[in-house]
Amino acid sequence: MLLIRCPYCEEERPELEFRNAGEAHIARSANMAGESDDDFEKFFFIRSNPKGIIYERWRHMHGCARFFNAVRDTVTDKFVMTYKAGEPKPTKLPKNSNEVVAK
Amino acid sequence: MSGAFRIPGAGRFSQAKTARFSFDGQSYAGIEGDTLASALLANGVHLVGRSFKYHRPRGILSAGAEEPNALVEIRRDAARKTPNVRATVQELYDGLDAQSQNRWPSLSFDLGAVSDIASPLLSAGFYYKTFMWPKAAWKTLYEPKIRAAAGLGVSPDQPDPDHYSSRYAHCDVLVLGGGAAGIAAALAAAETGVRVILADEQAEFGGSLRFESGAKIDGQDGFAWAQAAVAKLAAMDNVRVLSRTTAFGYYAQNFIGLVERVSEHLRTPGHDLARERLWQVRAKRVVLASGAIERHMVFADNDRPGIMLAGAARTYLNHYGVAVGRNVGVYTANDSAYAAAIDLKKAGVNVAAIVDLRDNPTGPVIDEARALGIEINFGRAVIRAGGKLRVSSMTVQPKNGGGERTIAVDAILMSAGWTPSVHLFSQSRGKVAFNDETKRFVPGTYAQDCVSVGACNGTDGLSATVDEAYAAGVRAAKDAGAKAAKSSKPKVDASESWSRGMLGAAPGAGPDTTVKAFVDFQNDVTAKDIRQAVHEGMRSIEHVKRFTTNGMATDQGKTSNMHGLAIAAEVLGKPIPEVGLTTFRAPYTPVTFGAIVSHARGPLFDPTRRTAIHPWAEAQGAVFEDVGQWKRAWYFPKAGEDMHAAVDRECVAVRKTAGLFDASTLGKIEVVGPDAAKFMELLYTNPWEKLEPGRCRYGIMLREDGFIYDDGVVGRLAPDRFHVTTTTGGAPRVMNHMEDYLQTEFPHLNVWLTSITEQWAVIAVQGPKSRDIIAPLLEGIDMSDEALPHMSVREGKICGVPTRLFRMSFTGERGFEVNVPADYGQAVWEALWAEGQKHGAAAYGTEAMHVLRAEKGYIIVGQDTDGTVTPNDAGLDWAVGKKKPDFVGIRGLTRPDLVAKGRKQLVGLKTRDPKVVLEEGAQIVEDPKQAIPMKMIGHVTSSYWSENCGRSIALALVAGGRDRMGETLYVPMPNGVIEVEVTGMVFFDETGGRLNG
């Protein structure tokens, strides 16, 4: 079971308290009704599904109930960082704490 | 005397009490402290089971968790029959009743053993080859016969009467394995004051100190030191010591699963004791001290009872005081077996000969064995074992060929070397590295905050092990935040040390032979099978494993994996690391479902939600149905009524006089704030800004793709307050959907969302007399049609408690929904019920509710819609605000496919024969005579007998349905084709006059 840091509670809590809520940074258009078919397809259907770093939305369902964003590595499952909803997509990631460390 | 093979003065239980037990109905005496295996051996019993595939007689191979052969059934009573218990792990208690498995009619005479003779049929890959054809043989032969013959224990046929418990724990340093290494690491960490948990799978701590007679630590015998050290640890406030506790899984971020066997060793556990306890531990640092497992020698008939691991024989002698034979042979490629021979010889057991595959090894144990007068043969191999139910001889030959010599023995102790137990390390996603010199995989690259010490790290010798482990314990404590450490490192005074050994098949089991030289005892995999797998094209060790099933039994190949790998590598002509090691997966040893499930069974498996009015319904004899986690009153049968009679009566009563219905499970959300109306505009298709306070509206919620997500009546209590209702099953996801948009897409809106489902009990009073029933109990609300028209809401009091009174109808009758605080739900219900009795009202359940709404063509989201239905498809286009600039789903609704012609639309269906009730889910076709597969143009979503209409009614999704009014369609069923007419969705009171009736 993973530990996930809720950026609102400022605490690491067990995965059980959280729910994944899909890919992050897919903004809903302010002019939704005027979107082209292609743009709507990109907005609603197309997801990145990368091997490696993914930006996701999570919700601290059984805690503060807030939605927030997370950077996760799909290879190791581990979280690189989490940040509040509405904050910009981080351009510089902290050194991946999940890198395999030689001892 | 508890067994003829118990050596006086040997072992650690000389003062112990006798424990009587039975095996296959025969009664024996053992002593408390024995395992079932040691007690059987003390009585000279080696034959304990039959093998999985060939039904070969099998004995006890090991003295621990790696045991592949000695699996038995332990019976406590009719419901407590546990199969596949390792006799080497099961502790003896007085009265223990064990049975051998996989034999018929008896252990010594097993008819199934013919498969040993017919074994060419069952060689490597037999699952894939033999079972391919003919197809019919699956039913008649393969399934019933082979499955019955090949197998291990039998599952109990009664529910498990025991209970299991579960604990979460956090610690700074978790030490897994309680041998010398684990104890030293735990001591080092504990002395710094950090929180330490030390766990070991055995009943007693000590690990290999149980048998290493040459170990001395801090001036004491090694095992005695271990007991004293663990007692010291157990007395410390910051330490938890868990014996009989197996770490079975290493999960993400140092999350470890352990199972503690709480009462398996007790004669009468008592009801207050759990059988097992699951520990889920989160540790800052983990120290792996899981030791090493001895490998057997791979030679012909190496599975005969009486042939066992040398370290096991030594454990039985030094710990349990049991000699595994009177005239033993030793076959080894490694020093450690000499120590076993020496200990047995000193205890008075004859050692017939040591056969050592190595050419001219030297060392103190070899000198000592020679000095004791034991015959030693270097450069020789045991090429076969004699005997069937018990080994009787070993045949020895120079390893490069030459004259054979057969030596009579009653046991053979073997050792091919020791395999570091890297299972947990591997589970932690660490990468192992192959040490070419010592021919073993050891921890290489770490993936988590853990460290391996001692034998599992490839560290040889007690002295080096304790040094390494103690330092690791100090380091782990420091990494976990410890300040300073007092140093009291244990001092190793005398130590045993060995390494190396050999991997793969020994001479005599080499290429070009068909002898049965077992690699994997539990799955009956021989050296020949592995060679054959490579010859048949398997290259990856993962393929070899699956083709031969090597290492795939419940022991997960603890003794066999390295041999199998080495044989495959040899045939492939590749170095071992290039062939690779199969992945170790949890659990390390089998874990019961009981331990995993713990308390979450029966009524605690899933929460049951009951409404405030539930006790009343129960007292009335209601039949309940499950709706999500809710128990809902389905119908209220009177004496002699079946479901149909009850539902018909309830439906008629509602339309004739009135009915009371518990609608409390309806999801309810309060949307409050200055921007509440704006928020509602965005979340629902309908317009809300202009809805007057005190009025209600039927709202539809879409997903962005334009499909119906939920629906419900919404009342506006004030300009900034909406009382939203959702479907019973939809409440949590609607709340999540609203929160999602509010928090992430529309955070600028000043709105609060509160789930109020459980705060309000809801009593629907529906029917012509509904107003007369409510009015006498109401204060402060005018119920006239002018003051309280259909689709309006008022706040006031009923029976003296606050109410939100909705005038709304899900039946088509004049109707009200009385919301009261849940605590008053039953009292208000009873008051309304008493009033209702004056008018002949009935209580109705969910089934009547479904029928009544279908008579009016009101849809149920999730029944008449399925996530691909738009408001237009459902005939609800009127509820979509055409002038709204935005709402969730607005763009989805204009997608080409959603506005295309020929979409499935919701319509009514009337069967040609009014008595025939369609089946929900039944498919609809245009032409019943067309060839199969027919073109299906829709399906029935709702279908009922309507007593009020005097006929059956149905709703259906039909392609282009609204253009087919009056058309005849067909519903093909197994018993014939049903003719139906497409109609509108309203079957009763089409003008809607009864809403004010």
Ligand SMILES: [Zn+2]
């Ligand atoms: Zn939180």
